[in-house]
Amino acid sequence: MNLPIEPAAQPVTEPDALAALRAATDSRHTLLDSGLAVGAPDASIADYVAHLGMLRAWLAPLAGWLAGFGDGPQAAHAPDVRLDMDAWLRARLALIDADLRDAGIDPESLPAASDAPWPAQAGAAYRWGVCYVVEGSQLGGAVLYGRLHERLAPHPLRYLKGDGIGPGPRWRLFMQALRAHVRTREDIADACRGACDAFDRILATRAHLRA
Template identity: 60%
Template sequence: MSALRIATADRHAVLDTGMPLALPDAGLQHYSDHLHMLRRWLAPLEAWLGRYADGPQGEARLPAVARVALIDADLADPALAGVRADARPEDAGVWPDGASPAYRWGVTYVIEGSQLGGAVLYQRLAGPLAPHPLRYLRSGAEGPGPRWRSFMLALRDNVKSEGEIADACRGACDAFDRILAMR
């Protein structure tokens, strides 16, 4: 949805250039830092989203992806032995109780969209960071494209009114703001 892209464009640009893996010579320490930051953001966010059974967590739900488990597996990989771990706590901010389905569609838009960026990073870093398997960035054998297309179709089917679109944009902006605050 163009409204979501427009609402988040500036935040997306800041995130793309400010993440640990944005450096042209990113190494395993940067990957570890990237994973720790994503875990601090994603673990409480996934727990919050898991409390709902409608919207993107309802019938339109895509098959679950164990993103935090992929992050944990990457952090435990022997290739990161000796790499300094980031011990900062998880995001302590409170996501809104009773958030509308449209707001949660916006939040989920950011999570799902991050996998597209991860696939680009995987292509760039698979060789330089070998033998680390980069599980989190790899996003499956088929890549993130088919899942993204399915998500966008479900989003379009479920977020239609001006109010819903505005609420989805707020959710997406809040999701970006929370991860940007962790850099």
């Protein structure tokens, strides 16, 4: 008697947080990049100042919100002290303010974002998703610096230049930490919601400042 052949068992694969985040935010990422005047071949100091103003309006309330948590990306037991999100964001905002002053702009005179406050009870996975967007926003800085530093000289472009090492090593550390802490399908879905909200807020901030 011929026995029925059982179908080969399919390997069980764990969901990949990075792949899910990329897929969830792809269209928003494209929309944001397509409207960045600072990335145009003829970008000017005025374009750079506008870019800094947008980032400041987005990052300042976000930094204050993240500082109110002690877990997730802000955990004291984070896998690597170099990922200290609070100190890193404060340092990035200081570079923005220094660049604005070099361009003759008082940072405090710039308009703030018009968004509602970030959710006070957001879970750790949601905040990992938000921080994924914040960290990823730094990856194009080195490219822009290489393109603009001669064109916009003598402005030092501190924010784009960063520490001179580039954001790559930090990004790799961050992704290792995110994958270690955002593993279940529920957490990945929550992280995707946080990432999409982060993109939506910076897009809304850009629209608000242009208006």
